[in-house]
Amino acid sequence: MRRRSRKKNAVLGVLLLVTVLYFLYPFDFLLTGWNGSAPKQLSWQVERLVSKESWAEQGDYLPLNVTYQLLAGTPSTQQKFLTIGMSSVKRKKGSYLVPTLQSLFSQSSPEERSSMVVVVLIADFDVRWVTSTVREINSTFASELDRGQLLVIHVSQKWYPPLTGLKRNYNDAPDRVSFRSKQNVDYSFLIHYSAGLGQYYLQLEDDVFSAQNFLTTIRKHIEEQNAKKGGWAMLEFSALGYIGKLYKSADLPLLARFLFLFYQEMPCDWLMSHFRQLMTQRETILFKPSLFQHMGTFSSFQGTYNKLKDMNFEEGLYTNPSAEVYSNISTYQKYFPKLAWDPGEGFFWGRSPERGDYLTVVFLEPVVVTGILVETGSGGKDLLDSGQVELGQDVFTAAMKSCKTFQSLGAFMNGKFEMREVDKLHGSASSCLRISVTAGQKDWVIIRKIRITTKSSAS
Structure with missing residues (x-):
């Protein structure tokens, strides 16, 4: 009886020690069982x-x-x-x-x-x-x-x-x-x-x-x-x-x-x-x-709803191909046309545009354009009230580089132009993108962002 009692006490002691170790170091125990090593x-x-x-x-x-x-x-x-x-x-x-x-x-x-x-x-x-x-x-x-x-x-x-x-x-x-x-x-x-x-x-x-x-x-x-x-x-x-x-x-x-x-x-x-x-x-x-x-919708603190977003985020930020940018709109200080094309926080700021004025992007190599986004204005001011976006072919050089022919893709709405699947309408490679002013305005204009997506002309 004493042997059984001692054996039983020893087993209970070992079990008690294992239990104590488990609660003291549960992380080590669990991971040891998972991958074979602590x-x-x-x-x-x-x-x-x-x-x-x-x-x-x-x-x-x-x-x-x-x-x-x-x-x-x-x-x-x-x-x-x-x-x-x-x-x-x-x-x-x-x-x-x-x-x-x-x-x-x-x-x-x-x-x-x-x-x-x-x-x-x-x-x-x-x-x-x-x-x-x-x-x-x-x-x-x-x-x-x-x-x-x-x-x-x-x-x-x-x-x-x-x-x-x-x-x-x-x-x-x-x-x-x-x-x-x-x-x-x-x-x-x-x-x-x-x-x-x-x-x-x-x-x-x-x-x-x-x-x-x-x-x-x-x-x-x-x-x-x-x-x-x-x-x-x-x-x-x-x-x-x-x-x-x-x-x-x-x-x-x-x-x-x-x-x-x-x-x-x-x-x-x-x-x-x-x-x-x-x-x-x-x-x-x-x-x-x-x-x-x-991207989170629910906070790590008590699972509360969190709709916080960064308004200055751009996921596909650097898809714009190399290009030269020209405009006949009078530029204010150092807010040059190229700033609307380049990544970063810069923008083009021009004085009151007239009907027929333009900003033209001339690609260094022809590209097949698949998507276009153009945003104008800042804080609801200096929007382009009336304009359209066009794609062009056959570059020529005069006072400024441009293209011989252009095809209109559509008009601005509330100072913004956005179009996807452009290649379904205009599948051939383009050499120019032009923003044309279709009616003069007294307000100045800010072209804050021009972003395009492209694909290989051979695809």
């Missing part, structure tokens, strides 16, 4: 590229104590041009993480994908949700994970500071304070890990879609900004929240500590603005059109 504890010095440019990463200055678990992907040993970071938590209604990642990779060329790494911090403590999310990422992005273009990490809840009983600044409700404070810590850990993975770091949310070839555009703007006098701390490629904020990797260790130190004081976008100013960049540097658009 998530890898990342070594700070050996398996992660550490930025040596920042004094905060040298010695023991401002220590930030945190250990990461690598859930998917293999960190590259080579520094990339751009690290893209986002954190993701379980939402009460839907999930946008996988579509966001699909947009980032599908809108990038193979060369662009090889120049970037996307880091996703799974910042939730629901073990089953984390496991299913990682499984979905593994099955959907196997090639990106294998190539070191996507990393999925996690931080145990034990590394987080207190998230309840916090200061109620701005009279926010306690649950709102806890949510935004945890978000600050999430971003702190994410940014801390990302330091050194790339030359630059781009902050996104997990519910956005991207403009085509966004990385090439970012690279171009960085080069232009670096060529100017004076430094910068943050470039913005979206006007919304935490979306599209770009930093130098050398500044990330300080930013991570800044967010951690003041995590309970205010929302993350406010802290980021304060950080920019502390880094002596007084004014925002916002590029338009925006490269990222908010």
Whole structure:
């Protein structure tokens, strides 16, 4: 009887120990059962590229104590041009993480994908949700994970500071304070890990879609900004929240500590603005059109409805072919006709146009046009009241380049012209696109945007 009692007690003891370990370390237990091995504890010095440019990463200055678990992907040993970071938590209604990642990779060329790494911090403590999310990422992005273009990490809840009983600044409700404070810590850990993975770091949310070839555009703007006098701390490629904020990797260790130190004081976008100013960049540097658009319908906070959109976003931003642009409308100051054609926030601004005036785009190579969008005016003013859009062939040169023949596609409505499947009406290659004024107006005119889509003339 004593042997049976001892054996029974031993079994109960082992079961009790297993139960205690499960509740203490459920994440490790569950993932071990899923893929055969526990998530890898990342070594700070050996398996992660550490930025040596920042004094905060040298010695023991401002220590930030945190250990990461690598859930998917293999960190590259080579520094990339751009690290893209986002954190993701379980939402009460839907999930946008996988579509966001699909947009980032599908809108990038193979060369662009090889120049970037996307880091996703799974910042939730629901073990089953984390496991299913990682499984979905593994099955959907196997090639990106294998190539070191996507990393999925996690931080145990034990590394987080207190998230309840916090200061109620701005009279926010306690649950709102806890949510935004945890978000600050999430971003702190994410940014801390990302330091050194790339030359630059781009902050996104997990519910956005991207403009085509966004990385090439970012690279171009960085080069232009670096060529100017004076430094910068943050470039913005979206006007919304935490979306599209770009930093130098050398500044990330300080930013991570800044967010951690003041995590309970205010929302993350406010802290980021304060950080920019502390880094002596007084004014925002916002590029338009925006490269990222908010796609989420329901917020990660309590599943509340969120209809926030960036009005300056253009998904197919860089489809316009190379061209020369001419106009006989008197130009105001430096608002030249070409600005309506080129990507960016520029526009053409002309004095009161007369009947017969025009703006003509002459393509350097003939193209088959499939779609056209022309927007005029600003804030309801300086619209083109009466005009039409035409496609032309056979370039000739006189005082200005133009085409010998034109075919009208249609008229402006409320200062805007938009047409799809243009090639069904005009299937041959075109050499010109012309905006013709069909009635004079006293008001000046702004041609804010001309965007076209094309296909190969051989297709």
